[in-house]
Amino acid sequence: MPTQPQTDLSQFGVTEQEVLRALARVKAPAVDYADLYFEATRSESVSMEEGLVKRATKSISQGVGVRATAGEKTGFAYSDELTKKDLEIAADAARYIAASPQGGSPVPVTHRQQPAHNLYPLEQTVAEVATQDRVALLNLIDQEARRCDPRIKNVFASINMEYKIVMVVNHEGLAVGDVQPLARLQVTCIAEENGNRQVGSFGGGGRIGFEWFREQDRYVRYAKEAARQAILNLSAVEAPAGVMPVVLGGGWPGILLHEAVGHGLEADFNRRKTSAFSDRIGTRVASELCTIVDDGTLPFRRGSLNMDDEGTPTSRTVLIEKGVLRGYITDRLNARLMGIPLTGNGRRESYQSVVLPRMTNTFMLAGEDDPQDILRSVKRGLYAVSFGGGQVDITSGKFVFSASEAYLIEEGRITKPVKGATLIGNGPDVLTKVSMVGHDLALDEGIGTCGKEGQSVPVGVGLPTIKIDELTVGGTQAS
Structure with missing residues (x-):
């Protein structure tokens, strides 16, 4: 059984000292709560229409959100640059919005923790799945859907995958991170008969890896179900x-x-x-x-x-x-x-x-x-x-x-x-x-x-x- 990947601040290119200094700037006396939320996300998607790949994208983003709450007020600022200076600017902005122009309260040393759960251990990350493997799966879905009935005239299929690393550090000394996978496969079929066009859609996913869609022929079921719904709607009153x-x-x-x-x-x-x-x-x-x-x-x-x-x-x-x-x-x-x-x-x-x-x-x-x-x-x-x-x-x-x-x-x-x-x-x-x-x-x-x-x-x-x-x-x- 795969284990949950480890997360730490070094994955975001910052040190614990830099984070503690930023928290100290946020935690003014009037601030009830302060935290920093670090995030790095890799997303990939491929979509197919009429048997052709229409779109394939890859994106990478990272940044930090800085928050201060005082009473019912929330001060929030974010930066997609993770330098010492950008952390301090975001910290000052969040504190000022929430409560006070003056920060500087001491912040305890962080206590690294593991998440209480391990709900989605993975053996393979998004980056380890080749684009041609995704395209091959979409081609199989297109074939399965069209095989269901000659009245299926068009098939749209897409697969979206995400791999997100997050870490939360707060003024109480908590430092905890998580790696959060996410995948979704969607199939839409267009059926036509005597000028009557109808749509059927089906899909699935979760915090799972690419191979999950192949297991138990799930992708076949998605294709057949989308086709079934489209054909059914042709006879709907x-x-x-x-x-x-x-x-x-x-x-x-x-x-x-x-x-x-x-x-x-x-x-x-x-x-x-x-x-x-x-x-x-x-x-x-x-x-x-x-x-x-x-x-x-x-x-x-x-x-x-x-x-x-x-x-x-x-x-x-x-x-x-x-x-x-x-x-x-x-x-x-x-x-x-x-x-x-x-x-x-x-x-x-x-x-x-x-x-x-x-x-x-x-x-x-x-x-x-x-x-x-x-x-x-x-x-x-x-x-x-x-x-x-x-x-x-x-x-x-x-x-x-x-x-x-x-x-x-x-x-x-x-x-x-x-x-x-x-x-x-x-x-x-x-x-x-x-x-x-x-x-x-x-x-x-x-x-x-x-x-x-x-x-x-x-x-x-x-x-x-x-x-x-x-x-x-x-x-x-x-x-």
Whole structure:
């Protein structure tokens, strides 16, 4: 079993003395907390269209983000140059924004630590995978998808890989680093028949290496699934409209949970009292069948981390337990200001970004119902298997989601595929209408990316099959 690579300050071309001096400049008497976040990232991607490589890129970036917090104020500055002078300039800027023109408080010698977890040990880094190997895999995907059906007219496939080294050093003496791999393979197929063109997409990934896509012929499954969805959509009928029971399938439909509920449980929104869940700890916010957790400790998952971007070990946090709100997702700043536990959810897109409380892998725990019994309980409704885009208003909890794969349920049976279905509702309200929860919890394939305040971070979602008694479905046919 490969071990977690070691990280230290020398990998960024700085010494411990230079870092300590920079921290001393940040840590003014009025500053509550100060840290430096070092990051070096190597990214590579290859994409193919119509059997031809359309794009191949490689990029390398590195830099440091310097942060100071004082009360509710955050001072932040960053530099892509890692010289002594640039560290000092960034340190002075962060301190001045947060609190004071004068720094100089003593900082203890750092205590080097290893991350509490080792969730994604790798045998091969991004740099060790030849571009021709990636191109060869994309060619195989193109062939597999076209082989599925002659109506597949075009195939788009891409593979993106990232290898990130990070290190956090704070004024309390903590110095901890991590090496964070990330890979994603995406396949999109275009099907056409009698002038009707439809799209199907599928993909997966995680904190894994290139060979993972070859293992168990995963790339073959991705190609066939994307082709299947495209062909299926050729025969889809217009979605019904109206209020009806909706059954959500397992896995990726958990994105609805992530958007409609998860964001509302992030601590910054609740500290500012702009969330529909503000001041509701200990109260019932969902059906007693609903237990929802955020877990950053699942091995190799896209949303998992050995430590968050503040150096705090990630954890499994129960957010809603049997319908009762138990806690929020926190970073250091909001945990301190709210007087609630630190959960290891302080995340940032890069060294150029401020820390925000963000989800990792968010999902509902399995229940006891048989998924087939759930479907049989619906006389007429919608079965949503996969979703495309969506949006939510954090304050009200209102959401709108488009279903990329959905079916009619008639007399307890799945019948026609439908297109153009949107789900419209209110997150807290929807949770109270969950009447059945399946025993088939599934996590998504590893494609999720979450946006917040202009920052994107990788996340995971999950869901068992669930029944929502009433939900508004937007479509073009009267129900």
